[in-house]
Amino acid sequence: xxxxxxxxxxxxxxxxxxxxxxxxxxxxxxxxxxxxxxxxxxxxxxxxxxxxxxxxxxxxxxxxxxxxxxxxxxxxxxxxxxxxxxxxxxxxxxxxxxxxxxxxxxxxxxxxxxxxxxxxxxxxxxxxxxxxxxxxxxxxxxxxxxxxxxxxxxxxxxxxxxxxxxxxxxxxxxxxxxxxxxxxxxxxxxxxxxxxxxxxxxxxxxxxxxxxxxxxxxxxxxxxxxxxxxxxxxxxxxxxxxxxxxxx
Amino acid sequence: xxxxxxxxxxxxxxxxxxxxxxxxxxxxxxxxxxxxxxxxxxxxxxxxxxxxxxxxxxxxxxxxxxxxxxxxxxxxxxxxxxxxxxxxxxxxxxxxxxxxxxxxxxxxxxxx
Numbered sequence: 001x002x003x004x005x006x007x008x009x010x011x012x013x014x015x016x017x018x019x020x021x022x023x024x025x026x027x028x029x030x031x032x033x034x035x036x037x038x039x040x041x042x043x044x045x046x047x048x049x050x051x052x053x054x055x056x057x058x059x060x061x062x063x064x065x066x067x068x069x070x071x072x073x074x075x076x077x078x079x080x081x082x083x084x085x086x087x088x089x090x091x092x093x094x095x096x097x098x099x100x101x102x103x104x105x106x107x108x109x110x111x112x113x114x115x116x117x118x119x120x121x122x123x124x125x126x127x128x129x130x131x132x133x134x135x136x137x138x139x140x141x142x143x144x145x146x147x148x149x150x151x152x153x154x155x156x157x158x159x160x161x162x163x164x165x166x167x168x169x170x171x172x173x174x175x176x177x178x179x180x181x182x183x184x185x186x187x188x189x190x191x192x193x194x195x196x197x198x199x200x201x202x203x204x205x206x207x208x209x210x211x212x213x214x215x216x217x218x219x220x221x222x223x224x225x226x227x228x229x230x231x232x233x234x235x236x237x238x239x240x241x242x243x244x245x246x247x248x
Numbered sequence: 249x250x251x252x253x254x255x256x257x258x259x260x261x262x263x264x265x266x267x268x269x270x271x272x273x274x275x276x277x278x279x280x281x282x283x284x285x286x287x288x289x290x291x292x293x294x295x296x297x298x299x300x301x302x303x304x305x306x307x308x309x310x311x312x313x314x315x316x317x318x319x320x321x322x323x324x325x326x327x328x329x330x331x332x333x334x335x336x337x338x339x340x341x342x343x344x345x346x347x348x349x350x351x352x353x354x355x356x357x358x359x360x
Binding site for chain 2: 029030032033034036037039040041062063064068069072073075076
């Protein structure tokens with residue numbers, strides 16, 4: 001049987017408000033003001049004989065879409081828009097290094113055990129360290145690609161519910177502190193594990209092996225960071241181009 | 249309907265002038281201007297509120313959240329000293345434009 005749920009004005013207004021909240025262009029006070037305006041419009045439209053639902057639909061249509069409103073309010077709230085951008089930059093940076101730190105712990109372990117597997121100990125010292133350089137470049141790049149893919153997936157994911165949850169919890173300073181502490185400790189743990197992985201590597205190697213390992217690894221890291229830089233620059237340029245094209 | 253540029257130029261003097269009638273809130277400002285212009289000037293909230301906030305930053309007007317008769321909280325705007333001064337200047341400029349155009353458009357007596 002079909003049931004029609006009665007129109008709930010407060011709920012509808014709350015949803016409209018939440019859709020605007022996602023934009024950094026509005027401060028909370030702006031939304032309060034827009035909400036009272038919307039309610040005034042709805043009352044006036046109802047007095048002309050419209051139902052609550054009809055009045056609501058016309059009133060939000062008149063107010064303009066979130067994009068249009070955001071663009072107008074953004075002109076006077078430029079500071080909060082910039083803060084929002086800086087925040088995303090920091091989040092992105094932190095996120096990428098955390099994910100790649102975690103993955104590089106895995107790859108360091110693979111490197112260590114993998115080198116034993118390909119008969120690293122003994123043999124020609126020069127070819128030994130070139131092997132390591134090659135192998136570590138390969139593993140580093142694999143890690144880099146993996147970190148990029150995970151970050152990309154997470155950032156294109158729908159974050160609406162999460163940001164809403166965060167916004168709700170950040171109103172209470174105790175909860176915000178708890179979230180911050182958990183976040184900081186978590187990220188520190190990842191870095192700690194990452195840093196300790198090289199200690200582990202050298203603990204089980206003889207001094208000559210350790211020297212070769214360090215040599216090979218640093219050569220591998222050099223190559224990797226060159227490739228990483230190239231990829232980041234290319235990615236930034238591609239995003240900038242996309243953004244410019246979307247504007248015209 | 250006014251041209252976009254004219255709407256942009258006239259919003260500040262109109263807001264200042266309506267507020268000389270006494271403090272008011274956004275929704276009522278739009279209503280008042282619509283009424284006075286015979287429906288020819290239709291402001292939207294997306295246009296008006298950013299302008300009001302800019303005027304507040306410039307200390308032309310000040311605002312206060314207060315409970316209205318309906319029990320709902322509203323943000324009321326009122327003129328500041330700077331705003332009165334700005335209005336005087338605006339008035340001079342608009343009257344200059346108006347007088348010049350009026351002279352040009354006045355039907356000329358034909359001297360034949």
